[in-house]
Amino acid sequence: MAQDIRELLKRDTKPGTSTMPDGHQARFIKKLDHQLPQKNKPYFLWLQIAAVLLLFMALGFGGYHFLKTPQPQNVPELVNTTPVANPENKSLGDVSPELKKVEEYYLASINFELSRVSYTTETKEILDGYLEQINELTLEYKRLSDELTASGPNELLVNALIDNLKFRLNLLYKLREHLNELQTAENTNTFHQQTT
Numbered sequence: 001m002a003q004d005i006r007e008l009l010k011r012d013t014k015p016g017t018s019t020m021p022d023g024h025q026a027r028f029i030k031k032l033d034h035q036l037p038q039k040n041k042p043y044f045l046w047l048q049i050a051a052v053l054l055l056f057m058a059l060g061f062g063g064y065h066f067l068k069t070p071q072p073q074n075v076p077e078l079v080n081t082t083p084v085a086n087p088e089n090k091s092l093g094d095v096s097p098e099l100k101k102v103e104e105y106y107l108a109s110i111n112f113e114l115s116r117v118s119y120t121t122e123t124k125e126i127l128d129g130y131l132e133q134i135n136e137l138t139l140e141y142k143r144l145s146d147e148l149t150a151s152g153p154n155e156l157l158v159n160a161l162i163d164n165l166k167f168r169l170n171l172l173y174k175l176r177e178h179l180n181e182l183q184t185a186e187n188t189n190t191f192h193q194q195t196t
Contacts, residue, residue: 089142090149095153106165
């Protein structure tokens with residue numbers, strides 16, 4: 001009973017109607033549009049452009065704040081560590097060339113150590129304490145320089161000026177050590193918090 005479909009098609013000699021009725025395609029498109037309406041493409045295009053712009057602005061803002069180096073706030077003003085440029089005041093350099101070299105060495109070392117200090121909000125109290133002591137020593141150095149000018153050089157006064165420079169430099173070394181210990185403690189605490 002099974003018949004081969006090829007045989008049936010060969011036997012069918014009636015001419016088929018291969019053309020569609022008039023208006024069939026237009027009705028089909030109308031029904032298709034009714035069932036699946038087209039989206040308004042320009043509206044979505046503007047939304048996509050706005051979303052991309054918003055994304056770039058957010059990434060730029062986030063990147064700016066992430067990569068921006070924090071600027072220190074309320075940085076204390078450091079007292080100038082060099083002697084006052086008063087032509088009437090004498091300094092160690094006026095006493096002898098050897099003492100001038102000693103004075104220049106200490107002042108350069110003090111200025112170098114001051115330039116290495118980083119001021120942050122976490123280290124504000126520590127820095128303020130040390131800088132206050134250094135400022136007091138600097139004022140004492142100026143007073144000793146005035147005394148050197150008034151009374152002339154003597155061994156005690158020269159030794160006091162050199163000791164003053166040594167004290168300031170030692171204070172800066174202690175400050176650096178204190179800041180390094182603080183930084184190490186913070187790093188250790190951070191490491192322990194991350195591992196637990």
